[in-house]
Amino acid sequence: MAKPGILQVGPYPQWDEEPLNEAFAVHRYFEAEDKGAFLAKVGPEIRGIATRGELGANSAMIEACPNLEIISVYGVGFDAVDLAACRERGIRVTNTPDVLTNDVADLGVAMMLCQSRGMIGAETWVKDGSWASKGLYPLKRRVWGRRAGVLGLGRIGFEVAKRLKGFDMEIAYSDVGPKSFAEGMEFIADPVKLAERSDFLFVTLVASADTRHIVGRDVIAALGAEGMLINISRASNIDEEALLDALESGALGSAALDVFEGEPKLNPRFLKLDNVLVQPHHASGTIETRQAMGKLVCDNLTAHFAGNPLPTPVL
Numbered sequence: 187m188a189k190p191g192i193l194q195v196g197p198y199p200q201w202d203e204e205p206l207n208e209a210f211a212v213h214r215y216f217e218a219e220d221k222g223a224f225l226a227k228v229g230p231e232i233r234g235i236a237t238r239g240e241l242g243a244n245s246a247m248i249e250a251c252p253n254l255e256i257i258s259v260y261g262v263g264f265d266a267v268d269l270a271a272c273r274e275r276g277i278r279v280t281n282t283p284d285v286l287t288n289d290v291a292d293l294g295v296a297m298m299l300c301q302s303r304g305m306i307g308a309e310t311w312v313k314d315g316s317w318a319s320k321g322l323y324p325l326k327r328r329v330w331g332r333r334a335g336v337l338g339l340g341r342i343g344f345e346v347a348k349r350l351k352g353f354d355m356e357i358a359y360s361d362v363g364p365k366s367f368a369e370g371m372e373f374i375a376d377p378v379k380l381a382e383r384s385d386f387l388f389v390t391l392v393a394s395a396d397t398r399h400i401v402g403r404d405v406i407a408a409l410g411a412e413g414m415l416i417n418i419s420r421a422s423n424i425d426e427e428a429l430l431d432a433l434e435s436g437a438l439g440s441a442a443l444d445v446f447e448g449e450p451k452l453n454p455r456f457l458k459l460d461n462v463l464v465q466p467h468h469a470s471g472t473i474e475t476r477q478a479m480g481k482l483v484c485d486n487l488t489a490h491f492a493g494n495p496l497p498t499p500v501l
């Protein structure tokens with residue numbers, strides 16, 4: 187029997203490419219020079235799309251594949267998949283939850299520590315000879331015992347909060363409602379009020395049209411000149427123009443960001459700022475987690491084409 191045709195939207199590590207190529211007839215979208223012509227040619231053969239969290243599958247891509255049955259996302263976030271089009275056509279969608287939760291939380295907390303203690307600048311201070319020529323490195327801000335806010339207490343937000351407890355921080359969170367498992371954490375429904383009482387604000391929300399720019403000028407102003415914003419979710423949750431204005435003027439103390447509008451190209455204003463720590467969207471980027479994510483992508487596709495229940499369905 188012919189292998190099911192799969193459209194691979196972006197590259198995966200070699201260890202994921204091998205099982206995919208073995209089980210499916212893989213068409214590598216990201217290698218095509220003329221993407222439109224490529225889709226027009228292979229579209230009818232495609233029964234599955236293997237994509238990545240931030241790349242997703244847009245309506246044009248879905249439309250070009252009239253025999254599409256499933257989209258398997260390498261990532262927990264599926265905001266870049268046109269879910270309405272999938273619902274309409276009965277296309278299944280899967281993601282890779284749980285396996286990346288701890289690594290994403292780790293990176294969020296690491297960014298807070300790194301940025302608050304000025305570790306990147308401190309390393310430069312040593313390497314460029316400033317330590318020897320200028321003496322002591324400028325003093326930075328403490329982390330332990332201070333106030334953290336978690337915007338979105340889902341799986342990742344909860345793991346962030348759990349880690350912050352280890353730093354004896356006072357933790358509050360915002361979500362659609364109070365969570366029974368949020369022991370020792372204060373529920374503050376309004377993100378502006380959450381930001382007002384927080385030294386560090388973590389954005390760990392699932393991104394959707396409803397959460398777009400939920401961190402806007404008012405939340406950023408409330409966090410203030412001493413506050414730090416940490417984003418390990420999606421760029422769309424933050425009004426990036428407002429964030430840049432506040433970082434440039436000093437109205438916001440600092441930010442630590444793993445995600446950006448239009449990534450991997452960043453707004454060049456970010457590159458001129460000393461008070462922002464930037465990371466290349468790699469919160470889930472450990473060998474262990476990426477292997478587990480790749481396995482789930484493949485397992486979901488295999489289960490679907492074998493007529494078995496999907497391990498991690500979204501739709």
Ligand code: 8YV
Nearest residue numbers: 238239240260261262263470
């Ligand atoms: C990416 C992510 O999928 O889980 C998500 O939603 O955005 C990430 O894990 C990862 O960077 C691979 O592209």
